[in-house]
Each structure stands twice: as C-alpha cells, then as structure tokens.
Amino acid sequence: xxxxxxxxxxxxxxxxxxxxxxxxxxxxxxxxxxxxxxxxxxxxxxxxxxxxxxxxxxxxxxxxxxxxx
Numbered sequence: 001x002x003x004x005x006x007x008x009x010x011x012x013x014x015x016x017x018x019x020x021x022x023x024x025x026x027x028x029x030x031x032x033x034x035x036x037x038x039x040x041x042x043x044x045x046x047x048x049x050x051x052x053x054x055x056x057x058x059x060x061x062x063x064x065x066x067x068x069x
Contacts, residue, residue, distance in 0.1 A: 011056050021046055 001022055004010045010018050021043050024035075035043075 009050070017046055018050065 001010070001014070001019060004013075004018070005015060024039070039058060
C-alpha cells in the first residue's frame with residue numbers, strides 16, 4: 001500500500017478504499033471466509049479501476065514532444 005501510494009498509483013482519497021481490499025486479501029490468505037456478493041462485486045470493481053489507472057489510462061495520453069534545442 002505504501003509503495004503504491006508513494007508512486008502515485010493510489011491517491012490519499014482512495015487509500016481507505018484500497019486498504020479495505022488489502023484487508024480482505026489478508027483475511028483470505030489465512031482463512032476461507034465466505035464473501036457476500038456485494039463485497040465480491042466491490043472488490044472486483046475497485047481492482048478493475050486500479051488496474052485501468054495503472055495500465056490503461058497512461059497509454060491513452062500521448063507523451064509530450066521532446067523540447068527542440
């Protein structure tokens with residue numbers, strides 16, 4: 001989490017939202033609790049948006065041209 005936030009992938013406003021997924025993942029690694037459909041959909045939706053922000057959105061922007069000497 002801290003590394004993702006330090007690199008700018010997670011904004012301060014999203015930290016709590018993303019931390020919720022981290023906590024669910026930690027629990028799932030140690031137990032096999034059942035999830036509600038609502039929790040599962042929320043996890044998928046947030047993960048989808050994070051992946052779009054990291055991989056898809058940057059590719060939509062043309063890098064600025066190099067300055068001419």
